[in-house]
Amino acid sequence: xxxxxxxxxxxxxxxxxxxxxxxxxxxxxxxxxxxxxxxxxxxxxxxxxxxxxxxxxxxxxxxxxxxxxxxxxxxxxxxxxxxxxxxxxxxxxxxxxxxxxxxxxxxxxxxxxxxxxxxxxxxxxxxxxxxxxxxxxxxxxxxxxxxxxxxxxxxxxxxxxxxxxxxxxxxxxxxxxxxxxxxxxxxxxxxxx
Numbered sequence: 001x002x003x004x005x006x007x008x009x010x011x012x013x014x015x016x017x018x019x020x021x022x023x024x025x026x027x028x029x030x031x032x033x034x035x036x037x038x039x040x041x042x043x044x045x046x047x048x049x050x051x052x053x054x055x056x057x058x059x060x061x062x063x064x065x066x067x068x069x070x071x072x073x074x075x076x077x078x079x080x081x082x083x084x085x086x087x088x089x090x091x092x093x094x095x096x097x098x099x100x101x102x103x104x105x106x107x108x109x110x111x112x113x114x115x116x117x118x119x120x121x122x123x124x125x126x127x128x129x130x131x132x133x134x135x136x137x138x139x140x141x142x143x144x145x146x147x148x149x150x151x152x153x154x155x156x157x158x159x160x161x162x163x164x165x166x167x168x169x170x171x172x173x174x175x176x177x178x179x180x181x182x183x184x185x186x187x188x189x190x191x192x193x
Contacts, residue, residue, distance in 0.1 A: 016146060017126025018059040025054045026092035027068065030084045036076055043071035059125065066150050073152045081152065085159025086166075093123060094167065108168045109193055113141055116164075138176075138192040148184030157187055165193060 028051070031037040041051045049056065050064050073081050105112060113131040120129060126146055133139040143157050158175060165173030173193035180187050 017062045017124060019062055019065045019125075020123045021055045021058050021060055022092060023088065023123040024050065024060055024065065024068070026088040027065075027072075027084055028054060029091070030087045031072065034076075034080075034084075036072075036080075039075045040068070040071050043074060047071065062126070062145075066153055069152045069156060070150050073155065078152075078155050081155040082158040082162070085156035086162045087159075089160055089163040090166070094163070105167055109164055109170055109173060109191070110136060110139070112164055112168055113139060113191075116141075134190075138190070141189045141191055142186055144186040146185070149180075149187075151180055154178060154180055154187040157189065161189060161191060 028037060031040055037051075041047060044067055047064065047067060050060065050068070054060065069081060072084065076084075110133060114133075116131070117129040120127075128144045130142045130144070131139055132142075141157075141161065143154075145153075158178070161173075161175060165171055170193040173191060175189050175191055177190040178187065
C-alpha cells in the first residue's frame with residue numbers, strides 16, 4: 001500500500017479528502033502517552049507504514065485516518081476516540097488555530113463555529129464544515145465528506161466540539177444530538193451552551 005497519495009483519491013481511486021501528517025502524529029502521540037499505541041498498531045497491517053513514519057508525506061490519505069479511528073475504537077472504545085481528538089486539538093493545534101481566531105474565541109462558540117471551515121485546512125483538506133445558528137446559544141454543526149464514512153469518524157468531531165467549548169470558556173457546552181446522514185457522507189451535531 002502506498003504511504004501517501006498525491007491526487008486526493010482513495011486507495012480504490014475515489015475522490016477523497018486528506019489529513020495532515022501533523023494531525024496523524026498528534027493522534028499517535030496521545031495513543032503512545034496512554035500506552036495504547038502497540039495494541040492499536042496490531043489491529044491492521046495496512047497501518048504499518050503510517051505508524052512507522054506518519055511524516056512520510058505532509059498529507060496522508062483519509063482512508064488511513066479512518067482505519068486508525070476504527071482500530072482505536074475497537075481497542076479503546078468510543079469515549080477514548082473522542083478524548084484522543086480532544087487531546088490532539090489541545091496539544092498540537094491549539095497553539096496554531098487559537099491565535100488565528102483570537103476575537104472569535106473571545107466572543108464564544110457562536111462566532112467560532114462558522115469560521116472552522118477555513119481554519120481546519122491546516123489539518124484536513126477536502127471536507128467541508130458548516131454552521132447553522134439556532135439562536136444565540138445553539139446551532140447545528142455539520143462536517144461533510146466527499147464519500148461515505150465509517151460512523152466512528154464522527155467520534156473524533158465530538159472531541160473537536162469539546163475543544164471549541166473548552167477554549168471559548170463554555171465547558172458546559174454539549175452535543176444534544178448527533179447523526180450521520182443517510183448517505184453516510186456527513187455528520188450533524190446539534191450543540192448548545
